[in-house]
Amino acid sequence: MARQVLITGGTRGIGRATAARFVALGDDVLVTGRGPDVAATARQVGARGIRLDLEDPESVGTLRDDLDAVDVVVNNAGGFVGPPPPAGAGLADVAAHWHRGLAVNLVGAVLVVTALEDRLRAGGAVVSVGSIGAEYAGNPYSVAKAALQAWSVGLSERLGPRDVTVNAVAPGYVEGTDLFGGPLDAERRRTLVGRTSLGRPATPEDVAGTVVFLASADARHLTGQTVHVNGGARTTR
Structure with a gap:
């Protein structure tokens, strides 16, 4: 049976690549976005799309009208403010600057999971997209991502008895997204790529592959973790 997958911020970059991966597996994928073209953009990868404002609790609450049950929630929406x-x-x-950063990168994910928590099916997964910036938190984006990753640990403890896993993915520099509002200048790009062991930036597909794995049958005993996808820019032991 096809799984029901929800991906927030699923029309561009990592979210779009992740939606395409789940669709290729035969899953029924619903993506959210802020723009008026979300439905048309979602159809390009074989997904359904709805316009949703994750900063508005009433808007998030409408998800309950679209999803009677859900197997995978991917909290991907976020970005600099x-x-x-x-x-x-x-x-x-x-x-105002800090409240907006936390709302966009943390509170929206909390609202989505809270709205759908009683509809998560056993064997399901929640995967949130964090950031390598959480290790050097000094701005609203990075602080929110650090909190998102910590929240995932607590959520994993609550949902674990229901056989629902909860993990975070922390990408490093990913090329092909609009996180920075456009291409980086050459020097900044060289610096970020130079920190990796692989000598290249990640692609949205690199991150999408890890998200899909965390929602797979092969990752059923992996929960409460942050998986770093940064090409060796930051290593863990």
Whole structure:
């Protein structure tokens, strides 16, 4: 039987590549996005698409109208929320910047899983896309990703008795996404690639392959983990 897969932020980059992988496996894939073209974009990879605002609890709640049951939830939506307020900015501006970063990269994932928690089927998986930046957290994006990875550990303990695994994937520099708002300048790219052992950036497909593995039958005893996909830019023991 085809699994029901939900992927947030599934129209571009890692999300799109992940949707294509699940579709190729014969799964029924629903992707979310903010843009008005989400349905048309999803159809290009054989998925269904709905417009959803993950910062709006009421919008997230409509997922319950679309999914009676779900086997895999991939929390992929997120990104930078613009430059920080300039030096000397008021505290209200600083607070707004940080609250938005946390909402986009952490709270949205929490809302999605909370809305669908009672509909997750045994044998299912929750996979959240974190970041290597969580290891050097100093901005709203990186701090939110660190919190996302920590939240995944707690969620794994709660859902484990129901035979649902929960893991995070922490990519390094991934080329072919719009995370940075466009191509990096040559020097910054050389720096990031130079930190890897493999001498190349990741592709969205590299990350998608790990996400799909974590949701597979081969990973049923792997939970509460953060799997680093960074080409050796940061190693763990």
